[in-house]
Amino acid sequence: MAVAIIQNDTVVYEKCFGVINLTTQEPVNADTRFQLASISKSFTTATIASMVGTGDLAWDDSAVEINPDLQFSDPWITEHVTIRDLLSHRTGLPEYAGDELAEFGYNRSETLFKLRYLALTGAFRSSYAYSNLGITAAAETAAIKAGIPWDELISERIFIPAGMTNSSAVFSDFAEAENHADTYVVTNGVAEQTAVLFNDDANSPAGGVSSTLNDMIRYLRLQLNDGNLDGVQVIDASALSETHKAQNILLSDYTTISAYGLGWDVVSADGRVRVEHGGDFTSGVSTLITLYPAEGMGIVVLTNGFPGGHVLKKAVVRGWEDMYFTGSVQNDWYAEIEEEINAAMEPGSSVLSPYSTLPEAPENASSPRDLVNYCGSYYQDYYGTITVEEGDSGLNLYLGPAEMQYVLTPYDGDAFYEPTTGTGVYFTFDSDENVQSVNITMLDLPGRTGVFTLI
Incomplete structure (x- = not known):
């Protein structure tokens, strides 16, 4: 000092x-x-x-x-x-x-x-x-x-x-x-x-x-x-x-x-x-x-x-x-x-810790689909392109030009857990069981959304 x-x-x-x-x-x-x-x-x-x-x-x-x-x-x-x-x-x-x-x-x-x-x-x-x-x-x-x-x-x-x-x-x-x-x-x-x-x-x-x-x-x-x-x-x-x-x-x-x-x-x-x-x-x-x-x-x-x-x-x-x-x-x-x-710095209380964390997964949580079903590139104008790939313990998500890596672990069905922020990542599928979008809730911030569409 x-x-x-x-x-x-x-x-x-x-x-x-x-x-x-x-x-x-x-x-x-x-x-x-x-x-x-x-x-x-x-x-x-x-x-x-x-x-x-x-x-x-x-x-x-x-x-x-x-x-x-x-x-x-x-x-x-x-x-x-x-x-x-x-x-x-x-x-x-x-x-x-x-x-x-x-x-x-x-x-x-x-x-x-x-x-x-x-x-x-x-x-x-x-x-x-x-x-x-x-x-x-x-x-x-x-x-x-x-x-x-x-x-x-x-x-x-x-x-x-x-x-x-x-x-x-x-x-x-x-x-x-x-x-x-x-x-x-x-x-x-x-x-x-x-x-x-x-x-x-x-x-x-x-x-x-x-x-x-x-x-x-x-x-x-x-x-x-x-x-x-x-x-x-x-x-x-x-x-x-x-x-x-x-x-x-x-x-x-x-x-x-x-x-x-x-x-x-x-x-x-x-x-x-x-x-x-x-x-x-x-x-x-x-x-x-x-x-x-x-x-x-x-x-x-x-x-x-x-x-x-x-x-x-x-x-x-x-x-x-x-x-x-x-x-x-x-x-x-x-x-x-x-x-x-x-x-x-308490979760969800301020800009220092803006995220509301997920509770423990329910005891009767559903297993995810085969992980390949979630993989691909997704896009939105503000955050740009993200990539989701299979990883050793779930999915790997890569964000931005720096390709910042986030490990997503299964939570409940098509919902995954991001441990560094304690937040959820939710995939959406159409009636033909094809993935359409993903909502990364740690990116749901004022004036911008964490929803990305498959490209």
């Missing part, structure tokens, strides 16, 4: 804890690269703010006029959606839609093309649903306007002028760096290293930036100094300020306003405003950056563990906030946040 606090452009706390790898025991230092996950969104909006400040783009520009390939399932929304809409999670896209496509091996352009097959689940400009795909769509639109790839644009507009020499929006730059933090799933104090580092290049504008504590200190200063760093105006102050303003209200009552800005959460509570964003990969990344603009103060926490790191980052920031504003810690934040994340 690495933590830094700045106030009035001065570092008031900076410390690194732990190791980058449990086997080598090499310690974390201020130049260790961490994956930032969704803190990346603020880098995307900072990049676009830079373009707004130089007159190359406007927040309310039509996205489709710049990027004609950007198509929603509703043509009216396609025609009217703006850069601001995409960056503030108010397009009506389903929550987290598209994330699974990257996991299945689809690249960025393929994933963005499939946006047109998503049924919209929210009201345009009057609803909120967190959308990595929307952020990526805005970034790609900006890159088209600039005439260069996204990773070059963010480097040219932010990393280079801000002197962030160990930051990148390309996964290989992180993975190949000798001093990078390997990732761990940390549960109940036990850490297990992730077999493969998570590559988020497909959604890099939403989650693919990596950086170091030293670079993030520079980033905190940039954000808190109205886009100015060491006397250089990296981003126009007015354009950057717009990213910190509420664009989409989530909650408003007598004591609290909670909103999404442009790549930032904006919260007004307890008589003060904080602008922040967290990031999480279930593969073993958890990060948090919080700005207190009125106090000229900011804090960043980088960890290479999940869900343990998620608990730790929030407890550190909320504890520091208590200490600074009241003089003492007001709550057992670690216990409270741990309870919240454990509840969120």
